[in-house]
Amino acid sequence: MEQSLLSSNPSVRSCFCLAGIVEAKSAGCGSISCVKSAKLRIMGSGPKRRTMRLQFSRRSLRLLLAGSVVLLTGCSDKNQSFLTPDGPVSALEHYHMWLITLITLIVVAPVVVGVPLLAWRYRYGNTRARYAPNWDFSTALEWPMWLVPVAIVAVLSVYLWIYTHELDPYRSIAADKPPLRVQVVGLDWKWLFIYPDYHIATVGEMAFPQDRPVSMELTTDTVMQSFMIPALGGQIYAMPGMVTRLNLEADRTGEFEGMNTQYNGDGFHAQHFQAVAITPQDFDSWVKTVQHNGAALNPTSYGILARSSTPAEVHNQFGDAAMPKDITFFNDVASRLFAGIVMRYHGDRAVSPAEEPGTVAYNAKLASK
Amino acid sequence: MSHSFWSLVFGRLDFDSLDFLKAFFHPDLNDVIVSGASWVVILGAVVTAALLTWFRLWGPLWSKWLISVDHKRIGVMYIVLALIMLARGVLEGVVMRAQQADGLHGGFVSADHFAQLFSTHGTIMIFFMAMPFLTGLINIVVPLQIGARDVSFPMLNSLSLGLTVSGAMLVMISLVIGDFSTGGWTAYPPYTEPDFQPGAGVDYWIWAVTLAGLGSTLTGINFVVTILKERAPGMTLLRMPIFTWNALCTSLLLVFAMPPLTVAGLMLAADRYLGFHFFTNTLGGNMMNYANLFWQFGHPEVYILILPAFGVYGEVIATFSGKRLYGYVTLVIATMAIGFLSFGVWLHHFFTMGQDADVNAVFGIATMLIGIPTGVKVYDWMATMFRGRIRFSVPMVYALAFMVLFVLGGLTGILLANPTVDFQVHNTLFLVAHFHNMLIPGTLFGMLAGYTYWFPKVFGFRLNDRWGYIAAFSWIIGYFLAFMPLYAVGLMGMTRRTVSYTNSAFEPWFLVAGAGAFFVTVALVTLCVQLYVSIRDRELTRDIGGDPWNARTLEWATPSPVPAYNFPVMPHIHALDAFAVAKEAGFGYQEPTSYSDIHLPGNTWAGVIAAVFGTALGFGLVWHMWWLAWLSLAVLAVSLIARALLGDRHPVKIPATEVRRQYRAWLEKVRAVTPVTRALEWDHRNCGVAATEYFEEAAE
Amino acid sequence: MLVSKIRSREDAYRHDLRGYQAGFILAAILTIIPFALVASGTFSTIATLWVIGVIALIQIAVHIRYFLHVDLSPERREELYLMLFSGALVTLMIAGMLWLLFNLHTRMM
Structure with a gap:
C-alpha cells in the first residue's frame, strides 16, 4: 500500500507546523517510519508504463523534515516570518500562498517533468523514437493547452478577489474588543509608535495585548517607507503628508520582528523593532511603566529624535537604565502630534530643508548645535 | 575670486569626488575596493587605447565600425557593450553576495557603498547589459530574416547606439569621479529629491537612463517601421520568422513604454535642477505618481527584456529539434497578447502603496492573465521538441534550462500577482529571487543562446563548444545556487537592499548563495576564455556555407560573414521558413537570374557625436558645469539639423558586376564543401552546408 | 505594392489635392469651434472643456484619415x-x- 509523503497521518502534519527540531521529535515523528517507500508513476508516451521507485530511509527522512523546518523558521527568538503565522491576517496570507502554489503546480509540474523527458526520449541518438519534422499543429492539443491555464487562472482569480478584499490592510479585524489605536511615524531610521489614548510613545518596541486588534495609522516625516511585521501580517507603505492604515492582531503572546522594507539610507538595515504581544494585564502595567519612565516628547525633543539615527542611538540619547536595550520610552505626548506631523506637509508654505527631518540640511543643523 | 572661477569651470567637482584617490587618504577595505574599481576603469581605458595605437587599429575602428550604418556592425557594437557591462554587473553582484554571506558579522563594505552597488548593478544589468544585448541581436538578425538590405533609418540606428553608449559612459565615469545614486535602479522620490540626496549620484542615474532611454525609443521606432515596410516581396506578416515577430512586439513596446520613463526622469530632473515640486513632500508634490509613471515604463520594460529571448528560444528549439516550430500562429497571437496585456498590469509593482482592494484585485487578475499566453508558449516549445531529433548544442542547453527554470519563476510570479502574498514578500529577497529567476534563465540565457547561435553568421566561424558547455553549466549551477536560497530567505522575512542582518537563521542560505556567486564568476571567466579559444582556433570551426545548424530561416541563406548588402538580389518569399522549404526541395543555393546595382546608405558621424557629446552633456549636467552642458547640446542640435538638411552625402553604390562576382565566388566555395549530417554538427568537418537526412520511420 | 485602382498622374494629383483640401477645411472648422466657444463663453467651463476634448479627438481622426492617409x-x-x-x-x-x-x-x- 503506497503512502504519500503528505499523508493524513496527523503526526506527520504536525512536523510541518511546529518550529524547531525539539518539537518534531517529541511529536513522535517516528511515525514517518510508516513511509517506507514512495512509488511514483510516470506515464510514458506509449502503451508501456514506467514506474520508478524511490526508497527513503526512515532516519534520513526524519532529519530532512525536521531540518527543513528549522532552516525555514530559524533559531531566532523573534518570529520574523509568515511561514509560522501568529495572527489571523498572516495565517490567511500563509494559507492563500500554499493554495496558489498547489493550484499553479498543476500547470508548472508538467513542464518541469516533461522537458527532461522529451529531451531524453527525442534525442538525436535515439533512433527508436518517431520523427515527425513537419508536425506543427494539432487542434486536439490546442484546446487543453489554452483551456487548462485559463481554468487555473479563473479559479485563482476567484480566490484572489475574495482574499484581497478580506485582507485589505485598511479593513478592521472583527473582534469583540475595540481595537488598540497606534499611530506610527516613520523616521530615519526608526519607527515612532504613538499611543494616542495613553499619551505615550516608544521607539524600538511596539507592545500590545494579544487577541485584540491593533488599528494603526501610518505616516512618515522623512521619505517613503514600508512598515511590516511579517509574523502578523503584510506591509503597507507610509509616506509624508499622507496617512495609510494597517490592521493586525496576534493570536498568542510573543515577540515578533518588525522592520522597514523601503530603502531610506545608510541606517536602513537597522530600522528594526520588536512587536510584543502580551496579556492585557501585562499591557496595562507596560503602559504605566512607559508613563513613569518615559522621557518627555515635546517639540524640542521631537526635533532631536527626528535626526537621522538608529534605535540604539535614540536609546543612548534619551534612554536610561529603566528602559530595555535599544528601546526608548516617551511620555507627555501631545494628542495632536501625529496630526501635526501629517499636516505640516499640507499648506501653501514649503517646508524648508532645514525643517525637514531626514534631509542633509536638517542633520547638519542639529549636528552643529 | 579663484573659488568662483573654479566653480564656473568645474561646477561642483572637487578633489573629494576623485574616487581613485580615496584609498590613499583612507585605506580601509571599503575605500580600497572603491579606488580599485576606479583604477580598473582608468587602466582599462588606457590599455585599450594603447593596444589600438600599437596595432594601428584606430583607422579601421573609425571607418569600418564607429561611423558604420551597417545594421550588423551596429548590432555587434551593441553586444560588445553588453558583454563589457555584463562583466561589471556580475562583479557587483558577486561583491553583494559576498557581503551578504558575511552579513551576519557586518561584512566588508560600508552601507553607502552597498547601496551604490545595488543601484549600479540594477541600472547596468537592465539598461546597459540586457537592453543593448537584445537590441544588438535584433539589429543583426531582423533585417536578414525579413530579406531586407538594412533598417529603414540607418543613421537613426547609429544615433541610438551612440546615445546608449553615452549613458553607459556616464555610469562608468561614476566609478572614477563621484558616487552613484543609492536609490536603486528605480530611484524613488522623495529619497532621490535634492533635499535628501543633493550629490551627483542621482543626477548620474537620471542622465544615464534618460540618454539610453532616448536611444531605445528611437530603436523601437526604427524597427517597427523596418518590420512593417522593408520585408522582402512575398513575406506576409504570417510568413515572418518567430524571432522577427517577437522583435516587432518588443519594438512596439519600446515605442510606448520608454516615454513614461523619460517623462518621470525629466520631472525628477526638474525637481532637482529647477526647484519644481512634482514629487516633493510639500507644495503639492505626489511621490505616488512617480511610482505610477516609472512602472508604466517598468512593466512593459520587463517584457521588452523577455520577448526577444522568447524569439531566440523559438528559433533555437525548432532548429535543434530538426522540426517546424509547433503552433506558429498560436505563438504569434500569444506574443501580441502578452505585448498588449503588459500595459495593463503595472500597478502590481506597488500593491502595498495603499490602493483599495478593488484596484489591487483587478490589476492582480490582469497580471495572472499574462501567465496564460506565456504558459501556452512554453507548451508550444515542448510540442516542438516532441517527435523531433534533438541535438544538445550549447544554445539548446540554454533553452532546456530556460524552460524548466523559467516556469518556476512563473510560479513565483503568480504568487506575487496575488496582493495578499505580495503584501508579505514585496521588497524582500523573494522578489529579488523572482525577477532574477525571470531575467537570468529567461533573458540572459536567451541572449547567450542567441550569441552562440548567430555568432558564425556574423564572424564566419563557430564558437568553441567545450568552453560553451562549461559556461552554460556554470551559469545554470551558479544561478540556481545564488538565487534559489533567496526565495527561502525572503519568505523568512529578509528585506532586500540590506547590507547586514542579525537573524542567524539566514546565514546558511547566504553561504549557499555565495557559492552560487562563485560559479557565476566562473561562468563569466569561461565566456572570455571561450572567445579567446574560438578566435585562436577559428580555422577549425570555419563556416563557409553559411548554414552550420541546418536552420530554417532566411538569414542562413547568406554567406558567413554576411556582405554589407545582405542579399545579392531581393528574395521572393513563398512560404514560412522559406529557406528550409527550399533546402528540402533541393533549391538551397540558387543563383539569381539577373543582378542589379546595389545602393547602400553612407557612413555617418551621428553615432560618434551622440556618444561623445551625449556623455559630455550628461557630465556637465551632473557636475553643474553649465557651459559644458550648453556647448554639448548645441553641438548635438547643430549636427543633427545639419544632417537633416544635407542628407546622406556619401551613399555607396556597388555595381552589379561586383555583386555577381562576389556571389559566384561564394557559391563556388559552397559547392566545394562537403555537406554534413547533424551527427557531425560539432565536428570541424561542419563547414556550414547541411546534408538532408532521412530517418527511418521508427515503431514507437 | 498592390494598388486597387490604377490612376494616371493627373488623376492621382487631383485625388490627393481633394483629400488635403477636405482635411484642411475640416481641421480648420474643428479648430475654430473651440476658440469660438472659449471666446464667447457660451457654456460653463466644464462643458467647454468636454466639448474641446471631444473635438480634439475628432480632429486627431481627421488628421490620421486625410493627412496620414490611414483609412479602411x-x-x-x-x-x-x-x-x-x-x-x-x-x-x-x-x-x-x-x-x-x-x-x-x-x-x-
Missing part, C-alpha cells in the same frame, strides 16, 4: 491596426492611471 482600405490595413493598437494602449494606460491615482488620493485621508 485593404492597402492601409496594417497601418490601421497599428493606429488601433496604439489607441487602445494609450486609452488603457491613461484610464488605469486616472483610476488608481484618484483611488490613492481618497485612501490617503
Whole structure:
C-alpha cells in the first residue's frame, strides 16, 4: 500500500507546523517510519508504463523534515516570518500562498517533468523514437493547452478577489474588543509608535495585548517607507503628508520582528523593532511603566529624535537604565502630534530643508548645535 | 575670486569626488575596493587605447565600425557593450553576495557603498547589459530574416547606439569621479529629491537612463517601421520568422513604454535642477505618481527584456529539434497578447502603496492573465521538441534550462500577482529571487543562446563548444545556487537592499548563495576564455556555407560573414521558413537570374557625436558645469539639423558586376564543401552546408 | 505594392489635392469651434472643456484619415491596426492611471 509523503497521518502534519527540531521529535515523528517507500508513476508516451521507485530511509527522512523546518523558521527568538503565522491576517496570507502554489503546480509540474523527458526520449541518438519534422499543429492539443491555464487562472482569480478584499490592510479585524489605536511615524531610521489614548510613545518596541486588534495609522516625516511585521501580517507603505492604515492582531503572546522594507539610507538595515504581544494585564502595567519612565516628547525633543539615527542611538540619547536595550520610552505626548506631523506637509508654505527631518540640511543643523 | 572661477569651470567637482584617490587618504577595505574599481576603469581605458595605437587599429575602428550604418556592425557594437557591462554587473553582484554571506558579522563594505552597488548593478544589468544585448541581436538578425538590405533609418540606428553608449559612459565615469545614486535602479522620490540626496549620484542615474532611454525609443521606432515596410516581396506578416515577430512586439513596446520613463526622469530632473515640486513632500508634490509613471515604463520594460529571448528560444528549439516550430500562429497571437496585456498590469509593482482592494484585485487578475499566453508558449516549445531529433548544442542547453527554470519563476510570479502574498514578500529577497529567476534563465540565457547561435553568421566561424558547455553549466549551477536560497530567505522575512542582518537563521542560505556567486564568476571567466579559444582556433570551426545548424530561416541563406548588402538580389518569399522549404526541395543555393546595382546608405558621424557629446552633456549636467552642458547640446542640435538638411552625402553604390562576382565566388566555395549530417554538427568537418537526412520511420 | 485602382498622374494629383483640401477645411472648422466657444463663453467651463476634448479627438481622426492617409482600405490595413493598437494602449494606460491615482488620493485621508 503506497503512502504519500503528505499523508493524513496527523503526526506527520504536525512536523510541518511546529518550529524547531525539539518539537518534531517529541511529536513522535517516528511515525514517518510508516513511509517506507514512495512509488511514483510516470506515464510514458506509449502503451508501456514506467514506474520508478524511490526508497527513503526512515532516519534520513526524519532529519530532512525536521531540518527543513528549522532552516525555514530559524533559531531566532523573534518570529520574523509568515511561514509560522501568529495572527489571523498572516495565517490567511500563509494559507492563500500554499493554495496558489498547489493550484499553479498543476500547470508548472508538467513542464518541469516533461522537458527532461522529451529531451531524453527525442534525442538525436535515439533512433527508436518517431520523427515527425513537419508536425506543427494539432487542434486536439490546442484546446487543453489554452483551456487548462485559463481554468487555473479563473479559479485563482476567484480566490484572489475574495482574499484581497478580506485582507485589505485598511479593513478592521472583527473582534469583540475595540481595537488598540497606534499611530506610527516613520523616521530615519526608526519607527515612532504613538499611543494616542495613553499619551505615550516608544521607539524600538511596539507592545500590545494579544487577541485584540491593533488599528494603526501610518505616516512618515522623512521619505517613503514600508512598515511590516511579517509574523502578523503584510506591509503597507507610509509616506509624508499622507496617512495609510494597517490592521493586525496576534493570536498568542510573543515577540515578533518588525522592520522597514523601503530603502531610506545608510541606517536602513537597522530600522528594526520588536512587536510584543502580551496579556492585557501585562499591557496595562507596560503602559504605566512607559508613563513613569518615559522621557518627555515635546517639540524640542521631537526635533532631536527626528535626526537621522538608529534605535540604539535614540536609546543612548534619551534612554536610561529603566528602559530595555535599544528601546526608548516617551511620555507627555501631545494628542495632536501625529496630526501635526501629517499636516505640516499640507499648506501653501514649503517646508524648508532645514525643517525637514531626514534631509542633509536638517542633520547638519542639529549636528552643529 | 579663484573659488568662483573654479566653480564656473568645474561646477561642483572637487578633489573629494576623485574616487581613485580615496584609498590613499583612507585605506580601509571599503575605500580600497572603491579606488580599485576606479583604477580598473582608468587602466582599462588606457590599455585599450594603447593596444589600438600599437596595432594601428584606430583607422579601421573609425571607418569600418564607429561611423558604420551597417545594421550588423551596429548590432555587434551593441553586444560588445553588453558583454563589457555584463562583466561589471556580475562583479557587483558577486561583491553583494559576498557581503551578504558575511552579513551576519557586518561584512566588508560600508552601507553607502552597498547601496551604490545595488543601484549600479540594477541600472547596468537592465539598461546597459540586457537592453543593448537584445537590441544588438535584433539589429543583426531582423533585417536578414525579413530579406531586407538594412533598417529603414540607418543613421537613426547609429544615433541610438551612440546615445546608449553615452549613458553607459556616464555610469562608468561614476566609478572614477563621484558616487552613484543609492536609490536603486528605480530611484524613488522623495529619497532621490535634492533635499535628501543633493550629490551627483542621482543626477548620474537620471542622465544615464534618460540618454539610453532616448536611444531605445528611437530603436523601437526604427524597427517597427523596418518590420512593417522593408520585408522582402512575398513575406506576409504570417510568413515572418518567430524571432522577427517577437522583435516587432518588443519594438512596439519600446515605442510606448520608454516615454513614461523619460517623462518621470525629466520631472525628477526638474525637481532637482529647477526647484519644481512634482514629487516633493510639500507644495503639492505626489511621490505616488512617480511610482505610477516609472512602472508604466517598468512593466512593459520587463517584457521588452523577455520577448526577444522568447524569439531566440523559438528559433533555437525548432532548429535543434530538426522540426517546424509547433503552433506558429498560436505563438504569434500569444506574443501580441502578452505585448498588449503588459500595459495593463503595472500597478502590481506597488500593491502595498495603499490602493483599495478593488484596484489591487483587478490589476492582480490582469497580471495572472499574462501567465496564460506565456504558459501556452512554453507548451508550444515542448510540442516542438516532441517527435523531433534533438541535438544538445550549447544554445539548446540554454533553452532546456530556460524552460524548466523559467516556469518556476512563473510560479513565483503568480504568487506575487496575488496582493495578499505580495503584501508579505514585496521588497524582500523573494522578489529579488523572482525577477532574477525571470531575467537570468529567461533573458540572459536567451541572449547567450542567441550569441552562440548567430555568432558564425556574423564572424564566419563557430564558437568553441567545450568552453560553451562549461559556461552554460556554470551559469545554470551558479544561478540556481545564488538565487534559489533567496526565495527561502525572503519568505523568512529578509528585506532586500540590506547590507547586514542579525537573524542567524539566514546565514546558511547566504553561504549557499555565495557559492552560487562563485560559479557565476566562473561562468563569466569561461565566456572570455571561450572567445579567446574560438578566435585562436577559428580555422577549425570555419563556416563557409553559411548554414552550420541546418536552420530554417532566411538569414542562413547568406554567406558567413554576411556582405554589407545582405542579399545579392531581393528574395521572393513563398512560404514560412522559406529557406528550409527550399533546402528540402533541393533549391538551397540558387543563383539569381539577373543582378542589379546595389545602393547602400553612407557612413555617418551621428553615432560618434551622440556618444561623445551625449556623455559630455550628461557630465556637465551632473557636475553643474553649465557651459559644458550648453556647448554639448548645441553641438548635438547643430549636427543633427545639419544632417537633416544635407542628407546622406556619401551613399555607396556597388555595381552589379561586383555583386555577381562576389556571389559566384561564394557559391563556388559552397559547392566545394562537403555537406554534413547533424551527427557531425560539432565536428570541424561542419563547414556550414547541411546534408538532408532521412530517418527511418521508427515503431514507437 | 498592390494598388486597387490604377490612376494616371493627373488623376492621382487631383485625388490627393481633394483629400488635403477636405482635411484642411475640416481641421480648420474643428479648430475654430473651440476658440469660438472659449471666446464667447457660451457654456460653463466644464462643458467647454468636454466639448474641446471631444473635438480634439475628432480632429486627431481627421488628421490620421486625410493627412496620414490611414483609412479602411485593404492597402492601409496594417497601418490601421497599428493606429488601433496604439489607441487602445494609450486609452488603457491613461484610464488605469486616472483610476488608481484618484483611488490613492481618497485612501490617503
